[in-house]
Amino acid sequence: MTCTVHLKRLRAVELVPVLQPMTKIPNGIMPIQAANLLILRDYSANIRRMLKLIEELEKEPGPGTSNLKH
Numbered sequence: 001m002t003c004t005v006h007l008k009r010l011r012a013v014e015l016v017p018v019l020q021p022m023t024k025i026p027n028g029i030m031p032i033q034a035a036n037l038l039i040l041r042d043y044s045a046n047i048r049r050m051l052k053l054i055e056e057l058e059k060e061p062g063p064g065t066s067n068l069k070h
Contacts, residue, residue, distance in 0.1 A: 005038045012038050019050050
């Protein structure tokens with residue numbers, strides 16, 4: 001499966017090391033810096049997990065909160 005993700009807040013190159021442990025396919029995460037997007041190539045279950053994590057990381061933290069969950 002292939003999926004293109006346009007990022008709003010985070011930089012594509014910063015997410016590669018975060019997502020890399022979730023991939024099963026070598027070079028399955030390709031950042032496109034000029035457009036700030038990621039191309040994900042992997043099994044659909046892995047892509048769903050990566051998309052969920054990206055969605056959480058892209059959320060705007062509220063006042064006095066962080067993206068970290070305890």
